[in-house]
Amino acid sequence: MADWKRGLRRVLYPAYEARLVRRLPESLPRHVGVMLDGNRRWARAVGRDTAHGHRAGAANIEPLLGWCDEIGIEVVTLWLLSTDNLNRPAGELEPLLAIIADAVDSLADQRRWRLNPVGALDLLPAVTAERLKAAAEATRDVDGMLVNVAVAYGGRREIADAVRSLLTSAAAEGMTLEQVAAEVDVDAISEHLYTRGQPDPDLVIRTSGEQRLGGFLLWQSEKSEFYFCEAYWPDFRRVDFLRAVRAYALRERRFGT
Numbered sequence: 001m002a003d004w005k006r007g008l009r010r011v012l013y014p015a016y017e018a019r020l021v022r023r024l025p026e027s028l029p030r031h032v033g034v035m036l037d038g039n040r041r042w043a044r045a046v047g048r049d050t051a052h053g054h055r056a057g058a059a060n061i062e063p064l065l066g067w068c069d070e071i072g073i074e075v076v077t078l079w080l081l082s083t084d085n086l087n088r089p090a091g092e093l094e095p096l097l098a099i100i101a102d103a104v105d106s107l108a109d110q111r112r113w114r115l116n117p118v119g120a121l122d123l124l125p126a127v128t129a130e131r132l133k134a135a136a137e138a139t140r141d142v143d144g145m146l147v148n149v150a151v152a153y154g155g156r157r158e159i160a161d162a163v164r165s166l167l168t169s170a171a172a173e174g175m176t177l178e179q180v181a182a183e184v185d186v187d188a189i190s191e192h193l194y195t196r197g198q199p200d201p202d203l204v205i206r207t208s209g210e211q212r213l214g215g216f217l218l219w220q221s222e223k224s225e226f227y228f229c230e231a232y233w234p235d236f237r238r239v240d241f242l243r244a245v246r247a248y249a250l251r252e253r254r255f256g257t
Helices: 003-022 039-045 050-059 061-071 090-110 126-138 155-172 177-183 186-190 238-250
Strands: 031-035 075-082 114-118 146-153 203-206 225-228
Touching (some): 003 238, 039 050, 050 061, 050 090, 061 075, 090 126, 090 146, 155 186, 203 238
Parallel strands (some): 075 146, 114 146
16 A cells, blocks of 8 residues: 555544544443454465464454443453364464463453453363463452453353253252253343343444354344444454444344344
């Protein structure tokens, strides 16, 4: 890109972003889910290896959380690693797990947000799972935005784990299978999800141009609004985030009706 175009963007984008913020309606989302997609494709596009793409993606997490803080978002869920991703070759997976753990440690060190790992942590290497749990413990008392860190996360796995947890709890109370079957309903399952006690996501953003859910928050996103952005995750900017929030705010939410 020519230098004059870069210079023009540096001048115009801050003014455009400020205008977007001023014009945001009051009906903003409480909970935003983000599918951080496109790290590998971004790396190929710039001629670098996959690990470089994941590091670039990790570096963009803190800015995103700052943008969410800026407009008063209460809960953010970041999908960093799916259960399917665990099948990637060890040469890619091991560096990725280290990058994720380092990113979460860095967020915890700032003590700005309450971190909450969600996913099948038992599928992760013990050292990775322990680092995620330690970050949650270190930020447990932080009075800030709740940030769900979805690692080894799959929507079907979450629902299966919720049902398993419900049955285990019922068995511990001495309930028979017939009693459990009579009492199982939507609310009962919701109480055993990874995100129990939290509001469902109002807005789900997916980067990289892919227009599919991919198993993200399957249960919770039943009535969510979706926004698909063409930018790969490392290139996702504040202006892209504000456009997503504006698009959400301008929609007439029907909540599935």
